Amino acid sequence: MALLFGKNVPRRTRGTRRAIFFSGCSALSAWIVVAAIACGGKAGEEKEAEPAEVPTIVADTAPVGRKTLVDELVVRGPITAVPNEDVKVSALVPGRVNAVTVAEGDSVREGQVIAQLERQPLEDQRRQATAAVDQAKAQVENGRLALQRNQQLFERGIAAGKDVEDAKKDVASAQAALDTANAALSTAARNVERAAVRSPISGQVVKRMVSVGEQVDGTAAQPIAQIANLDRVELAANVPADYLSRVKVGLAATLKSDAYADRTFPGSILAIAPAVDPATNAALARIRVSNPGHALKVGMFAEAHVAVAEHANALVVPPSAIVRDQEGAAAYVLTGDIAQRTAVKVGLEQPDAVEILDGLAEGQTVLTSNVYGLGEKAKVTKPGAEEKSDKPEKGEKPEKP
Numbered sequence: 001m002a003l004l005f006g007k008n009v010p011r012r013t014r015g016t017r018r019a020i021f022f023s024g025c026s027a028l029s030a031w032i033v034v035a036a037i038a039c040g041g042k043a044g045e046e047k048e049a050e051p052a053e054v055p056t057i058v059a060d061t062a063p064v065g066r067k068t069l070v071d072e073l074v075v076r077g078p079i080t081a082v083p084n085e086d087v088k089v090s091a092l093v094p095g096r097v098n099a100v101t102v103a104e105g106d107s108v109r110e111g112q113v114i115a116q117l118e119r120q121p122l123e124d125q126r127r128q129a130t131a132a133v134d135q136a137k138a139q140v141e142n143g144r145l146a147l148q149r150n151q152q153l154f155e156r157g158i159a160a161g162k163d164v165e166d167a168k169k170d171v172a173s174a175q176a177a178l179d180t181a182n183a184a185l186s187t188a189a190r191n192v193e194r195a196a197v198r199s200p201i202s203g204q205v206v207k208r209m210v211s212v213g214e215q216v217d218g219t220a221a222q223p224i225a226q227i228a229n230l231d232r233v234e235l236a237a238n239v240p241a242d243y244l245s246r247v248k249v250g251l252a253a254t255l256k257s258d259a260y261a262d263r264t265f266p267g268s269i270l271a272i273a274p275a276v277d278p279a280t281n282a283a284l285a286r287i288r289v290s291n292p293g294h295a296l297k298v299g300m301f302a303e304a305h306v307a308v309a310e311h312a313n314a315l316v317v318p319p320s321a322i323v324r325d326q327e328g329a330a331a332y333v334l335t336g337d338i339a340q341r342t343a344v345k346v347g348l349e350q351p352d353a354v355e356i357l358d359g360l361a362e363g364q365t366v367l368t369s370n371v372y373g374l375g376e377k378a379k380v381t382k383p384g385a386e387e388k389s390d391k392p393e394k395g396e397k398p399e400k401p
Contacts, residue, residue, distance in 0.1 A: 136178035238282035
């Protein structure tokens with residue numbers, strides 16, 4: 001090399017050697033770069049080819065089984081009395097209340113007197129009407145006698161025909177006055193009877209609205225008491241429009257109330273309103289319920305469970321086995337100790353079971369805990385396995401710290 005770059009070497013030779021040297025260096029550098037890229041690419045390929053780490057979890061499991069599920073519609077509303085069996089009783093004549101014979105909770109029968117108005121003014125009106133009738137009868141009798149005399153005189157040629165006609169007119173007028181007086185007497189007598197306010201139905205007193213000494217005007221605007229028949233009642237509930245195609249008149253319903261936590265009341269759908277309220281997108285349904293012992297009270301809030309459909313022998317899993325995300329519903333099926341994510345189609349859902357329409361088979365095992373946040377697979381150990389592995393085996397001494 002010393003000779004190659006010495007002074008005795010010709011200039012052209014030195015330049016040629018220098019070019020050869022740098023050319024060799026360039027080739028060497030390129031080879032090193034290619035080798036580095038090849039090595040790096042191979043390493044990257046090996047890194048990408050490494051399988052994703054499968055997490056190990058502790059989870060509970062449950063078998064995929066079968067169960068009969070009932071699709072229930074739960075509606076809520078107030079208890080009301082049956083139409084025409086909940087009335088507000090008012091006096092039919094004005095007057096002062098002399099007595100009220102019932103109070104809240106009392107049972108009454110149809111026709112029973114519940115209040116008594118002052119009768120004396122009404123008795124006076126009846127006597128006046130009676131006197132008017134007697135006076136009208138007298139006028140009618142006088143008119144008939146006058147007509148009879150005029151007819152006799154007319155036949156003898158003494159009276160004129162006009163006198164006979166006038167007498168007939170007087171008789172007709174007196175008869176009309178008698179009919180009016182009789183009608184007034186009938187009204188006065190009826191008002192005397194109306195002084196005793198009677199219940200039009202049998203039932204219980206829901207509310208008493210007046211007391212003794214108060215003045216009533218004899219109209220519906222001032223009722224004396226509210227009476228309802230509670231042998232049977234109704235639940236007024238709103239049914240969502242989405243359920244109207246499945247809810248039919250006659251479907252069985254079961255009522256529950258917080259007032260009777262351990263008691264249910266059987267009933268059925270009696271009628272469904274033909275219009276939907278646009279504000280709530282629901283239609284009013286009347287659910288008739290038998291009410292033995294009058295346990296359900298008017299105005300009490302209750303809920304009704306209506307069996308819309310029954311899914312017999314449905315494939316079910318516990319609700320905790322279902323995972324929902326952007327990809328849809330899924331469950332983790334356990335095979336050996338590996339749980340694999342499996343897409344499922346969910347049907348009817350209830351608090352204790354979810355119906356599976358597609359994706360699972362009877363007898364498979366699914367995870368029921370620690371299912372959120374898992375990927376496609378997970379390795380599963382039984383609960384307590386980790387604690388057991390940490391304990392020393394029999395005859396083995398624990399390691400000293």
